[in-house]
Structures are given as structure tokens and as C-alpha cells.
Amino acid sequence: MDIYREEILDHYRNPRNKGELKGANKKARKDSPLCAEADWVEIFLSVEEGRIKDIKFQGKGCVISMAATSMLTERVKGKSLTDVAAISEDEIRADFGGALSTSRETCAFLSLWTLRSALGLKIDENKTNQN
Amino acid sequence: MIDTQAIRRDFPILSRQINGKPLVYLDNAATSQKPKQVIKAVSEYYRRHNANVHRGIHTLAEEATNSYEEARKKVARFINARSEREVVFVRNATEAINLVAYAWGKRNLKQGDEILTTVMEHHSNLVPWQIVARETRSTLKFLDIDEDGFLKLDDLEKLLTPKTKLVAVTWVSNVLGTINPVREITKAAHAKGALVLVDGAQRAPHVPIDVQREGFDFLAFTGHKMLAPMGIGVLWVRQKILEEMDPFLSGGDAIKEVTLEETIFNDLPWKFEAGTPNVGGVVGLGAAVDYLSKIGMKNIRTHSEQLTAYGLKRLNQVKSLKIYGPSDSNDRGSVFSFTIDGIHPHDLATALDQEGIAIRSGHHCAMPLHTRLGVTATARASFYLYNTEEEIDRLVEGIEKAKKIFRR
Numbered sequence: 133m134d135i136y137r138e139e140i141l142d143h144y145r146n147p148r149n150k151g152e153l154k155g156a157n158k159k160a161r162k163d164s165p166l167c168a169e170a171d172w173v174e175i176f177l178s179v180e181e182g183r184i185k186d187i188k189f190q191g192k193g194c195v196i197s198m199a200a201t202s203m204l205t206e207r208v209k210g211k212s213l214t215d216v217a218a219i220s221e222d223e224i225r226a227d228f229g230g231a232l233s234t235s236r237e238t239c240a241f242l243s244l245w246t247l248r249s250a251l252g253l254k255i256d257e258n259k260t261n262q263n
Numbered sequence: 264m265i266d267t268q269a270i271r272r273d274f275p276i277l278s279r280q281i282n283g284k285p286l287v288y289l290d291n292a293a294t295s296q297k298p299k300q301v302i303k304a305v306s307e308y309y310r311r312h313n314a315n316v317h318r319g320i321h322t323l324a325e326e327a328t329n330s331y332e333e334a335r336k337k338v339a340r341f342i343n344a345r346s347e348r349e350v351v352f353v354r355n356a357t358e359a360i361n362l363v364a365y366a367w368g369k370r371n372l373k374q375g376d377e378i379l380t381t382v383m384e385h386h387s388n389l390v391p392w393q394i395v396a397r398e399t400r401s402t403l404k405f406l407d408i409d410e411d412g413f414l415k416l417d418d419l420e421k422l423l424t425p426k427t428k429l430v431a432v433t434w435v436s437n438v439l440g441t442i443n444p445v446r447e448i449t450k451a452a453h454a455k456g457a458l459v460l461v462d463g464a465q466r467a468p469h470v471p472i473d474v475q476r477e478g479f480d481f482l483a484f485t486g487h488k489m490l491a492p493m494g495i496g497v498l499w500v501r502q503k504i505l506e507e508m509d510p511f512l513s514g515g516d517a518i519k520e521v522t523l524e525e526t527i528f529n530d531l532p533w534k535f536e537a538g539t540p541n542v543g544g545v546v547g548l549g550a551a552v553d554y555l556s557k558i559g560m561k562n563i564r565t566h567s568e569q570l571t572a573y574g575l576k577r578l579n580q581v582k583s584l585k586i587y588g589p590s591d592s593n594d595r596g597s598v599f600s601f602t603i604d605g606i607h608p609h610d611l612a613t614a615l616d617q618e619g620i621a622i623r624s625g626h627h628c629a630m631p632l633h634t635r636l637g638v639t640a641t642a643r644a645s646f647y648l649y650n651t652e653e654e655i656d657r658l659v660e661g662i663e664k665a666k667k668i669f670r671r
Contacts, residue, residue, distance in 0.1 A: 135613060136668050166609065166625070170639030194607035195669065236613055 134229025140199045147198060149205035153178060153188035160250035164193055165238045173201050173246045182213050194239055196232070200224060201243035208247065217253055219244065265562045271649050273298040273554075284619030287654045292437050292465060292598045292645035293623055294487045297551075301490055304550035305543050316542055317516055317533070331542050334549030335532075341552045342482065343473040344499055348531040351498040351505075352545055356464040357387040359483035359498035360431070362535065363460055364391035366511040367481075367504070369399060372428055376401040379422055379457070380431040382635050383408055383439060386628045388431050388462045388483075401428070408635065412439040412588035419451050427457040434466035438629045438641065439588030440571075440595035442466075449479045458504065464488055465596055468647065469567045471560040480504055486544065491551035495544030498535075505531055512537040563648050570646040570655065571597045577659050578644075584662065587636055598645035600627065603662065606669045608642040614665040620658055 153159075153176035164171035171193035178186040187205045191198060204224070208216050224240050225232065232240055245255045271277050274296050279286045288296060308330065314323035316331045332347075339347035353359045368391075372378070378392050382405050396403040404422055407415050414432075423430070430452040435442050449459045460481035463472065467482075468489035474482055481504075485496040500508070510517050510528055517537035520527040528534045555563065572592040578584060583604040589595050603611060608624035615622055623643045626633045633639060644658055 135617070136610075141668070167640060168626075168630075171607075195610045196613075233613070233616075236609065239609065 134231045136195065137229070140195065140228070143199035143202040144195045147189075147202040149188050149202065149209070150190070151188050152176060152190065153186055156186075156188070158250045160246050162242060162246040162249060164197060164242055166235060167193065171197060173197065173243050175201075175205075175243065175246045175250050177247075177250055179213070179251075184208050184211055184213070184216060189243070191243075193242070196228065196236055196239040197242050200227065200240040201246075203227060204243045204247060213251060216247070216251065265558055265566050265648065267566070267649060267651050270298075270558070271651075273300065274649055275299055275302075277649060281619040281621070282617050287618075287620040287657050289644040289646060289650065289654065289658060290621045290623050291468075291488070291647035291650070292627075292643065294493065295468060295490050295647050296649070297490055297492065297547075298554055300554050301492070301547050301550045305492060305547040308543050308546040313542075315539055327542055330546050330549070331540070334545045334552070337549045337552045337556075338497055341472070341556065342467070342497075342499060343475055345475060346502060349499055349502050349505060351500065351532045351535040352540055353496045353498050354494055354541070355487070355496035356462060356483040356485040357496075359481075359485075359496050360388055360460065360462065361391050362498055362511040363481050363483075363500075364395045366508045366535070367458075368392070368395040368429065370509060372396075372399040372401040374400040375426060376428045377404055377424060377426045378402070378429045378431065379404045379406060379427050379452075381406040381408070381414055381433070381443075383412075383414070383436045383441065383629065383632050384431070384433055385437050385462065385464070386630070387464075388433055388460075389631065392431055402426075406432075408439070408441075408632075411590060412436070412441045413594070414441070414443055414448075416444070416447070419448065423451055423455045423457065425455060427452065427455055429458050429460060431460045431462070433462040433464075435469075435596040435598070436588065436629075436632075437465050437598060438600045438627050438632055438643070440598045440600075441588055442594060442596055445479055446477050449477065453478070465598065468555075469596060470564045474499055486548040486551060489551055490554055491548040492544045495541050495548045497548075502531065505535075508535075510534050510537060514538050516540070558648065566648055567597045567646065568592070570650055570652070571595060573652050574599055574644070574646060574655050577655050581659060581662055583666075587638075587641060597647070598643065600641040600643045602638060602641050603666065606665060608640045610669060611642045611662070611665050614668060615658070615661045618657070618661040618664065620661045622658070 156176035158177040161174035163169045173191040176188045276296050312326040314327040316328045335347045335350050339350050445461050452459045459479040461479045463482050463484040467484035480501050482499040487493040514537040519529045575592045586601045612624035
């Protein structure tokens with residue numbers, strides 16, 4: 133199945149960039165819209181000269197939310213804030229083969245929304261208020 | 264015994280393929296599927312008989328009114344009400360409970376009075392009482408559960424006081440499956456002068472109900488969990504109590520005579536059915552009651568008990584799966600909430616969906632109960648008259664497959 137293919141499961145079992153980031157100058161935490169405060173993602177960033185120099189995350193949740201977070205940290209590390217701001221929900225959707233149901237998409241988008249929040253970028257509230 | 268294969272042929276949706284696999288629909292505690300007899304009755308109503316009910320002179324108005332009131336009689340017989348005047352049509356069980364909270368609770372409760380409910384309630388039988396308690400400055404008290412998911416009935420005597428005015432309790436927990444002894448609870452409550460409201464949403468679809476024998480005062484249930492369309496539910500109230508209640512909503516149909524200054528309200532039950540009702544839904548509910556009655560609620564109960572026993576046995580065989588609620592199938596309805604070590608319930612639901620198996624995951628609108636159980640979410644499989652033991656086998660196979668995927 134596309135949703136739980138090996139790459140996704142690997143990110144879940146062996147999350148990249150997990151932990152706390154000492155010297156982070158930006159951070160944000162968000163609860164899962166689907167699971168209320170039970171599941172959450174917190175992202176720590178070290179931003180220098182308009183670039184994400186380093187990123188780490190903490191969190192608890194399902195395979196989809198945790199794997200999506202791990203993949204996102206790899207995707208944005210070293211990128212310019214302009215590039216990061218351009219990352220869309222569609223890109224995340226594609227990571228899961230476009231096979232997620234609308235309710236489960238919120239699990240996949242949680243880390244992107246948390247990252248945007250840490251960077252003071254706009255979050256599409258319509259997409260966060262599914263529950 | 265019921266002929267499950269013949270029954271399945273009545274449900275068009277059951278022949279669907281989901282993700283390339285035959286649908287196994289195990290989300291019946293959320294809503295049931297609809298047989299073609301119900302779909303046809305609703306469609307025929309709109310094709311041939313549609314008109315606004317009551318007060319119409321023309322033929323269609325008369326036909327629509329007759330269908331509407333005929334369905335009320337069917338529902339009254341279905342629960343053995345003394346009179347169809349005790350049957351009020353509402354949108355769903357939630358609205359039925361809200362009607363009691365607002366039309367009875369707000370008028371009769373006062374500061375210092377007590378409402379007793381339980382920690383296992385669906386939000387629909389909790390939140391309205393929180394609101395009414397706050398507005399009337401009455402107190403909300405809770406009956407706890409024990410480790411096996413039974414209400415702690417030993418605490419009942421202590422919790423019931425002369426100040427208790429209402430006990431609001433679910434008949435069957437939509438999470439634990441626990442069947443609560445509502446007759447016993449009613450006796451204890453009545454002895455203290457309290458009325459009893461029973462949330463029958465998970466009970467009415469599965470067993471014969473006799474409101475006169477049970478003795479409680481209010482019964483709320485919904486059509487869509489018992490083969491009827493969504494948007495039609497029932498509130499049954501003992502007539503003497505209903506007569507003393509003010510309307511919940513007001514407007515057309517709820518009135519007898521209106522001047523600019525005041526209103527004389529209509530007779531029961533129309534006093535509680537302000538505005539144009541969901542006539543198509545009521546017709547569908549009547550057809551659902553016909554369908555269930557034809558198969559026989561005793562037979563449906565037997566089938567439900569067999570599936571419950573089989574489901575409990577098969578799920579208990581799955582390693583590292585924990586079932587919440589009573590361990591003896593005789594104590595439970597056909598709903599099973601469970602968790603599996605290391606697998607998030609939402610991931611399990613998504614993985615099973617890939618196999619065509621529909622279950623629910625989350626808190627099932629019972630967050631306080633999940634807090635009490637010490638879990639944030641559970642997976643839930645629930646059965647109905649068209650489900651088979653083979654489908655429970657497919658559920659177990661699906662769970663084993665998910666365990667392989669997630670726990671390598």
C-alpha cells in the first residue's frame with residue numbers, strides 16, 4: 133500500500149532530526165487537530181541569515197504525523213526561508229501517494245503547519261479546523 | 264436464526280468494493296446501512312405523496328399526514344409505548360436529550376438540586392446536563408465504573424439523595440459495550456423521587472424494547488442506527504410527564520391558537536414538533552421499523568449475541584490487543600473498543616480501510632470515559648444484523664496484517 137510504504141515506515145521507526153535543539157532561536161508546538169492534545173509536534177529551529185541552519189523535533193502521534201515530520205525536517209534543513217515558505221500541502225500529500233483521506237491529511241500536515249507557525253508564516257485555518 | 268445472506272441482499276451498499284476489496288462494514292455503532300425497503304419508502308414518499316403535514320385539505324396533504332402519523336404508531340408499538348402520543352419525533356438522540364434538558368430540566372431544576380449521570384456517557388448525554396446544571400445552579404454528579412467497565416452500582420445508594428431530580432444514563436455504552444441494568448437503576452432512582460432518562464441509541468437497534476416494563480421516564484434513540492435515514496430520532500416520554508412539559512421549540516404545528524399576545528399550545532405530541540418536520544425521514548423510520556419487526560427483534564437479538572460472543576472470542580485471540588469493557592459477552596452489546604500495543608488507532612483504521620474494512624478510531628464522543636480509561640483513543644468495531652462471523656474473521660486477519668506492517 134502507498135500510505136504505509138517502507139520509506140514512510142522507516143521515517144516512523146527511525147525518525148531523522150529527533151530531539152531538542154540547543155541554541156534554537158525559533159520554535160513552535162501544535163496539537164493534532166484529529167487527536168486533540170493527545171498527539172502533538174514541536175519544532176525547534178536555528179535560523180541564520182535567512183536559512184534554516186538546523187532543525188529538530190519532538191512529538192507523539194501516529195505513523196503518518198511522525199513520518200511526515202521526520203521527512204519535513206530533512207526537506208527543509210539548509211533551505212532558504214523563501215524556499216521553505218513555498219512548500220505546499222500538495223507536496224506533503226504526494227509523499228503519501230495522494231492516498232490519504234481528508235481526515236488523515238491533517239495528521240500529515242501537522243508538522244508543516246507547526247513549522248510555518250515557528251517561522252511566523254500564515255497557516256490556512258480552514259485546513260486546521262477540520263475537527 | 265436469521266438468514267444473513269438474504270438480509271445482505273437487501274442492502275445495496277454491502278456489495279461495494281472498497282480499495283479493491285469487498286466492503287466489511289463494522290462501524291454500526293456510528294450508523295447503520297439502509298435496506299432497499301427503506302430507501303424505496305423514502306423515494307416513494309417523495310415521488311408520490313409529498314406534501315406538508317397537518318392542516319392540509321388536499322389529497323396529498325392527507326396522504327403525507329397519514330404516513331407520518333402511521334409511522335408514529337409503528338414506533339409506539341416497536342417500544343410498546345402506552346400511546347403514540349408519548350412519541351415525539353426529533354432529529355436524533357442528541358436532540359431528544361436536549362429537548363428534555365431544556366423543556367424539562369430548565370423548568371424543573373433549581374439551585375441545590377442534583378442530576379446524576381455516569382462517566383461512560385456519550386457527550387450527547389453529558390454536555391446538555393452540564394449546561395442545564397450551570398444555568399439552574401444545580402449539581403452534576405457521576406457514577407463511576409469499575410475495572411471491568413461496569414457501573415459501580417454499590418455507589419448508587421450513596422449518590423442518590425432526596426435532592427436528586429434526574430438520573431441520565433446510557434443503556435449500552437458506545438465504547439465499552441456494557442449493558443447497564445436500567446430497570447434496577449430506575450427502581451433505585453424512583454425510590455428517591457428522581458426521574459430517569461435513558462440514552463437508548465445503542466440499544467434500540469438490537470433488542471426488543473418495552474418501555475412500560477422497564478419503568479424509566481424518558482427514552483432517547485435515533486433512527487439512523489436502526490436502518491432509517493439520518494435526521495430522524497425519537498424521544499419517548501411517559502405521558503403524565505410530557506403533559507406537564509413546556510415546548511422546546513415553538514412555532515407552527517406546536518400551537519392550537521395564537522393571538523398577537525399569547526399562544527395556546529397544541530396537544531401531545533405535536534406541541535413538541537414545531538415547524539415542518541422531516542416527513543421523509545419519519546416515513547423511512549416507519550419502513551425501518553417494519554423491516555426490523557418482520558425479521559423479529561428477538562431474532563436480531565440472538566444474532567447480535569452470537570456475533571458478540573464470536574467477536575469477543577476472536578479478538579481475545581489477537582496477541583497484544585486489549586479490549587475495554589466486560590469480559591463476558593452476556594454483559595455487552597455488539598460493540599468492541601480496543602487498542603493494540605504500538606499501533607495508533609488511526610493507523611489501524613487506515614490500514615484496515617485499505618483492506619475494505621470500515622471501523623472507527625478516536626474517542627467516539629466519549630472523551631471523559633477515555634480519560635477514565637487512561638487512553639486517548641481506541642479503535643472500535645461494531646456489528647449489526649447483516650454482519651457475519653466471516654467478516655469478523657476478516658477483521659482479525661486485517662489486524663494481524665496491520666501488526667506485521669507496523670511492528671516489524
